[in-house]
Amino acid sequence: MEHDSDEPSREDAEFARQLGSILRTAESPRPGFDERVRAAIQDAQRSQRSQTSQAAPSAATVLGLRPRVTPIAAWRRRRSVTLPPAAWGALAAGFAAIVSLGTLSVARRANMMPQAPGGEYGVQTQPARHAAAVAVAPSHDTVYVVRFVLTDASARTVSLVGDFNAWAKRATPLVAVKPGVWSAQVALPAGRHEYAFVVDGKHWVADPASEHLADDFDTPSSIVTVGTD
Amino acid sequence: MEVVVPPDAEIIASVVNGDIDAFTVLVQRYRDLCFRFALRILGNRDDAEEALQDAFVRAYRALPACRDRARFGAWLYQILVNECRTRATRTARRDRHLVDVTPDVADPASHEDSAVSEEIEYALAQLVPEQREVFLLRYVEELGYDEIAEITGVGVSALKMRAKRGCERLRELLEGVVR
Numbered sequence: 001m002e003h004d005s006d007e008p009s010r011e012d013a014e015f016a017r018q019l020g021s022i023l024r025t026a027e028s029p030r031p032g033f034d035e036r037v038r039a040a041i042q043d044a045q046r047s048q049r050s051q052t053s054q055a056a057p058s059a060a061t062v063l064g065l066r067p068r069v070t071p072i073a074a075w076r077r078r079r080s081v082t083l084p085p086a087a088w089g090a091l092a093a094g095f096a097a098i099v100s101l102g103t104l105s106v107a108r109r110a111n112m113m114p115q116a117p118g119g120e121y122g123v124q125t126q127p128a129r130h131a132a133a134v135a136v137a138p139s140h141d142t143v144y145v146v147r148f149v150l151t152d153a154s155a156r157t158v159s160l161v162g163d164f165n166a167w168a169k170r171a172t173p174l175v176a177v178k179p180g181v182w183s184a185q186v187a188l189p190a191g192r193h194e195y196a197f198v199v200d201g202k203h204w205v206a207d208p209a210s211e212h213l214a215d216d217f218d219t220p221s222s223i224v225t226v227g228t229d
Numbered sequence: 230m231e232v233v234v235p236p237d238a239e240i241i242a243s244v245v246n247g248d249i250d251a252f253t254v255l256v257q258r259y260r261d262l263c264f265r266f267a268l269r270i271l272g273n274r275d276d277a278e279e280a281l282q283d284a285f286v287r288a289y290r291a292l293p294a295c296r297d298r299a300r301f302g303a304w305l306y307q308i309l310v311n312e313c314r315t316r317a318t319r320t321a322r323r324d325r326h327l328v329d330v331t332p333d334v335a336d337p338a339s340h341e342d343s344a345v346s347e348e349i350e351y352a353l354a355q356l357v358p359e360q361r362e363v364f365l366l367r368y369v370e371e372l373g374y375d376e377i378a379e380i381t382g383v384g385v386s387a388l389k390m391r392a393k394r395g396c397e398r399l400r401e402l403l404e405g406v407v408r
Contacts, residue, residue, distance in 0.1 A: 007389035012396035018407060019349055019399060020368030027265040029278045034256050037285045041249065044286055161382075163287065165294050166308045169382060189290075202384065 143187045144226045148195070153180035155199045160184050162195030162221075169198045190227030196220070238298035245293050252289055259302060262370070263309050269365050270313045272354050280316050284309040306380045310362065317358050345406060352402035360395030363388050 008016060148160050158174040164186065165171040174182035174197075182197075194213060197205040206212060206220040213221050235254070243251035263284070267277035287308050288295075295304050353361055366377045367388075374385045381388070 006386060006393065008393045008396040012393070012400055015400050015403075015407070016364065016368040016392075016396045019403070020371070022346060022349055022407070023269060023353075023365075023369045025265075025346075026261060027268050028261050029264050029281065030274075033260065033278065033282070034253055037256050037282050038249070038253060040282055040286045041252070041289050044290065163311070164291060166287075166291055166304055167311050167382065168304070168307060171294065171296065 143189055145185050146188050146224060146226055147183060147185045148174065148197075150174060150182045150197045150199075150205070151180055152182065152199060152205075155180075155182065157200055158182040159198045159201075160186065160195060161198055162193055164188055164193055164195075169201065188224075188226055192223060192225045194221045194223055196222060236299065237301040241292060241295065241298045241301060244289070252285075252292075255288075255301065255305075256285055259305055263305065266306075266365055266370060267309060267313055269350070269353065269369065270358075270361060271316060272350065276316050280312045281309065284312045287312070303376060303380060307382075310380055313362075314358070348406045349403065352399055352406075355402060356395050356398055359383075360391045360398065363391045364395040364399070367392055 007013075150158050152158065159169050160172040160174060161167045161169050162172075172184055172186060174184040177183045199205055204220075206222045211223040213223065237255065237258075240251050240254050244255070260281070264277060264281050267280045267284075268274060271277050271280060284305065288305050291308075295301060297304070353364070356364065362381065363377060363383075366372045366380065367374070372380070374388050377383075377388055378385050383391075
């Protein structure tokens with residue numbers, strides 16, 4: 001059978017397997033790791049409770065809505081509450097100071113893991129997109145419903161990836177609420193969250209108007225902050 | 230006596246229902262495998278432990294969103310890979326991708342074996358992060374390309390290309406060291 005030139009040659013693969021077997025030694029964190037993880041989880045829970053117990057102004061407050069304390073599991077039910085179009089607009093405007101609204105005139109479209117400068121992926125100019133992450137309504141004292149919107153007339157599918165869904169591109173698909181306008185609502189705890197959009201299952205799109213982070217592969221992500229000052 | 234090992238999905242159900250102790254079972258189940266990956270990718274024991282700890286905390290907090298509970302391991306790897314990428318950025322800034330060879334870690338069969346391991350880890354540190362990541366998942370953790378694609382979010386053909394370049398580079402660096 002002819003060798004696929006895009007994967008390691010038989011000799012290189014055999015060499016790599018040999019290296020792998022040498023590196024496959026047992027490694028363990030230092031003693032007490034399990035307890036440290038448990039303590040970190042408890043710290044995170046305390047921190048979250050502390051943050052949310054502070055009376056921070058929210059979109060609902062701005063609109064005169066009355067935030068209710070409900071079980072976390074109830075956020076889905078509350079999500080079905082419909083607001084008049086004017087209220088959605090006001091909510092979005094109310095959060096503009098917290099959450100950046102962006103217009104993508106030039107979007108970077110690359111693979112899920114774009115290369116470091118000089119690598120194998122290119123940058124393409126795409127039709128204008130509008131992207132926004134808008135915290136629309138706190139439905140719980142610890143969970144906020146955030147609406148993510150991307151405008152892209154050429155997209156066939158759009159999904160949302162972020163630290164809240166383990167960057168899993170199938171976890172949170174956006175739906176086309178009208179032609180070219182994609183939207184999803186996600187329940188997020190108060191705090192700072194990193195996110196990006198994935199268009200057509202492979203093109204990574206961040207909101208250029210938001211605060212950005214880039215990993216060591218030069219992959220940008222956007223940041224949304226909800227429920228904190 | 231039969232020892233019953235509860236599947237991940239069953240443990241996750243307990244954790245989601247508020248049993249934090251059950252999460253410790255998952256930590257113990259995946260701790261060492263994940264730590265080995267983090268250690269090899271970051272090249273530093275402190276960073277690896279921190280990355281793994283943060284990955285577990287993130288996993289705990291996002292556990293209700295874990296859809297395929299039977300595949301918790303792959304989901305956890307996704308979180309860990311992202312955590313390592315973030316940390317690699319910081320370590321790259323500090324320009325300190327040093328191989329941390331701590332005497333009390335491994336139990337090398339001989340001094341010679343230990344020296345070879347050091348050479349390999351040093352060579353591994355010379356790879357660009359994308360190549361190191363795929364090399365470790367493919368040849369150390371022995372995952373298939375489809376599984377690596379799911380974990381890293383990178384297409385299979387791109388992964389193969391990275392593996393090819395990584396293997397070629399390692400062979401250049403280690404020719405004569407490993408036979």
